[in-house]
Amino acid sequence: MTKKFDCFVIFAEMRTGSNFLESNLDQFDGIQCYGEAFNPYFMVNPELKELFGVTVKQRDKNPLHLLEQMKENTDGISGFRFFHDHDMRIFEEVIDDPRCAKVVLTRNQVESYVSRRIAWATQQWALTNGKDAKKFRVRFDSSEFENFFYEYKAFQLKIKNRLQKTGQTAFYIDYEDTQDIDCINGLGKFLGAEHEIKKFSGKFKKQNPESLADKVRNMDELVETVRNIDLFDLGKVPNFEPSRPPAVPTYVTAENAPLMFLPIKGGPVEQVRNWMHSFGDLSSEFTQKSLRQWKNRNKGHRTFTVVRHPVARLHAAFCTHFLQDGPETYWEIKTALRENYDIPLPEHLPGADWDKAAHRTAFIAFADFVRRNLAGQTGIRVDATWATQSSVIKGFSEFQLPDRIVREEELEGGLASLAEDVGLAAPNMPAPQIDTPFELAQIYDDDVEAAVKAAHQRDYMMFGFKPWDKR
Secondary structure: OOOOOOEEEEEOOOOOOHHHHHHHHOOOOOEEEOOEOOOOOOEEEOOOOEEOOEEHHHHHHOHHHHHHHHHHOOOOEEEEEEOOOOOHHHHHHHOOOOOEEEEEEEOOHHHHHHHHHHHHHHOOOOOOOHHHOOOOOEOOOHHHHHHHHHHHHHHHHHHHHHHHHOOOOOEEEEOOHHHOHHHHHHHHHHOOOOOOOOOOOOOOOOOOOOOHHHHEOOHHHHHHHHHHOOOOOOOOOOOOOOOOOOOHHHOEEEOOEEEEEOOOOOOOHHHHHHHHHOOOOEEOOOOHHHHHHHHHHOOOOEEEEEEOOHHHHHHHHHHHHHOOOOOOOOHHHHHHHHHHOOOOOOOOOOOOOOOHHHHHHHHHHHHHHHHHHHOOOOOOOOOOOOOOHHHHHHHHOOOOOOOEEEEHHHHHHHHHHHHHHOOOOOOOOOOOOOOOOOOHHHHOOHHHHHHHHHHOHHHHHHHOOOOOOOO
């Protein structure tokens, strides 16, 4: 036995053939699998009271102790089966450890779900003698299956993501592959076995070899449900945006109010700051440490952010950074957009020839640039002013998610509600900033909406934005 790993884990789910796989791995010299050792309801099997001197109660208190006992007391390499609802402390312990071999066992989710339903109905979870097989036709529950499908998928993606981030690979084996002796021997070699097995253990038998139509009473509903599930994520909005930091120094508090504003650039930031200023002097430039201190001093505080319709937000960014002369003008990016991306911006400030038609044309071209920029197809940075609001809020979550997300069209009522939550009278709502040289309503049409939606499709999906209302 070549000691390539210290231990191994089989990531699987109920009714994926994990019992059968384990029984065959146990035939290899130096490989020993201890079943569902970290199942929260039992240890290996319901009858077992302790393993390596560790009771279920002791395991639940310190599961890592049982893992170490497995490693130390097994001649060769020890392993166990792990399902998505097992003790996640063990998952976190082994998933990033390259000395723990990863085996990922998969099965067609429909077959797995139907097999599970039959097992629940017959209470037959394993079959060692074919004569004892219990047959049953189950009723397919579409809602239950969808929950099962997406839960299963989420766990598989979590495994893949963690392996990718730590530079590891796993031995992937499907339910059908477990019936191939060469695949089983290949897995044995992966785990360090130096010999091959000649035949399957014969301990477990396939329980439900019939077709799905013979196992399901409402086959039509099954077919319709599976048809409606986007198996290949064809409707998924691709996301190539760089992740954003929590931007703690931009957070805003007021002297006499336990409120904290998490600004999203391009939104009604100045309007909200002016509203908060009614409570007292504003503070920002926080660090995570000073922000925690503020939270400790202000019990019952509320944090909030404001999202703006993507068309209005992108237009505000366009006017602020490329059509004005001030500290927020992006002169270098503006030159690059003119010279390298063919966006018809004025060289300096808009002149007499800058009419509504010119403004609309340039804005649509800018929106198309943002689409390419967010897709990683330009050499210019993804600025926070036109980054998607969903990515900015995701960045907030690295420190803290806001208690409340207020939409701009509900701003006055939303801020009044926040003030009421902390026992304060809401001040009057300051006037919003006006885009110049033209307001959005002056140039908005279906083409403008389409250009922005193509760029910020993720925000439309995540927040359910409808076309901008020019009223």
